[in-house]
Amino acid sequence: MKKKLLLGIVSLFLATSASASATPEGDFQDYIVGLKNEAREIGISEPILERAFKNVAFKEKAVKSDRNQPEKKLTLDEYIPRAVPKWKIKQANDLYKKHYKVLNRIGEEYGVQPRFIVALWGVESNFGKLTGGYNVIEALTTLAYDGRREAFFKKQTMAALTILQQGHITPENMKGSWAGAMGQCQFMPTSFLSYAVDGNGDGKKDIWNTHADVFASAANYLKQVGWDDTYTWGRQVQLPESLDAESLKGLSEEKGKTLAQWQELGVRRLTGKALPDADIKAWLVQPDDKDGRAYLVYNNYQVLMDWNRSHYFALAVSHLADSIK
Known part of the structure; x- marks a missing residue:
């Protein structure tokens, strides 16, 4: 009896160990084959597919981030001072002055007050300092394979490949968040295709490195969704x-x-x-x-909510915009 019990414990230990050490990498690579076939059907070239999926691996960290929910929700009285601290207000004002010429041009062209463009830039990526270090194709492919929101992330993967096909960024430099939000304005790939614009006339929509493109793309998003610069938020x-x-x-x-x-x-x-x-x-x-x-x-607040369905986000942007003189 003791021998059977001991054998059972050993078997259970081995099974548990095998399960703990197992990875989805094999099935994941098979999944990539299917994604590539779908990409070919929408016109993505072989050289782009080869470069985009080179060394792409399953990123468990992205899955954990997708499923992780904060345990404690801050109140607005706690959140606003953290999201819009004094140092960020100072940076926002300094950068507003530094880029005033291009911001003013873009603001007039799209009908968006420049202070809101700067505020979005500050809240989304800390003025371009926090844009995410994930390989966007790798992150999106991982989350599509994970299956919790497969249709959404598969659509984003195809959009990201389309951006690469259009030549706005190289596969090696297409970096973003664990969820695939890209560049200094943190556009998802489908948002990029809908709203990103060339703000400096060089033929590319570079929301990763070119300030004029970042500002114009943010302004174009707001305009297309219904922004009215006659009023505030x-x-x-x-x-x-x-x-x-x-x-x-x-x-x-x-x-x-x-x-x-x-x-x-x-x-x-x-x-x-x-x-x-x-x-x-x-x-x-x-x-x-x-x-x-x-x-x-007002309606402009509704537009900010279209960008990100969070009152806390919209209010952080609004408060930061109000602090820019």
């Missing part, structure tokens, strides 16, 4: 205790009211003064809870 407000904010807040079309209507409901600027006398539609958002920060936001 919104403002933090005070709510009266009598207001049923829970039933009024939200970004759906029916939740929008004019500033005059919000004024009648008792909503005021954070200072307690009356809301602006402007004929514009606004929405009430309160990302934390009923005791947290409240904002009246």
Whole structure:
């Protein structure tokens, strides 16, 4: 009996060890063969496929990052000072002045205030310093193979190969985040194909290294999604205790009211003064809870939410833009 028990334990140990040491690399390489066949069907050349998939391996770290969720959510009072610290505000103002000529040209061409272009640049990649060191094809292929969001990441892989085929960047230099977000404005490959533009007239859309292309691509995204430089993004407000904010807040079309209507409901600027006398539609958002920060936001805020479906992201960009003089 003891001998059978011992043999069972040994067998279990060996099986567990084998499982722990097993890798998906073999199946992953078979998966790449299928991706290459699909890529050929959309016109990706053999030289591009050869270079793009050279030495590509399964990246477990990318899968872990995709599945990892933060355990503790910060409140806006905690998050905004971290996302928009004083040093970032200073850098934003310094870089705004440094690149003012090209920013002003692009802002006028696309109808986007330059301070919002700089703010997006700062929040997305710390002004180009944090763009990710992953091989984009490797990261996207890994996440497609993982299967949790296969259709999405397979589509991004094909888009990335198309970018390479068009010659905007070399396979060796196409770097990005673990999720495949690329360059200083952190575009996913499909966003690149839809919104990236050549901002300096050299024939390439280089969002990795060329500031004019980064700025113009960000501005073009905002313009195409509906940005209006007549207005800003919104403002933090005070709510009266009598207001049923829970039933009024939200970004759906029916939740929008004019500033005059919000004024009648008792909503005021954070200072307690009356809301602006402007004929514009606004929405009430309160990302934390009923005791947290409240904002009246305009359509431009909706555009920022299209870029990234996070109130925290949109508010970080908005607050940074407001700090640029």
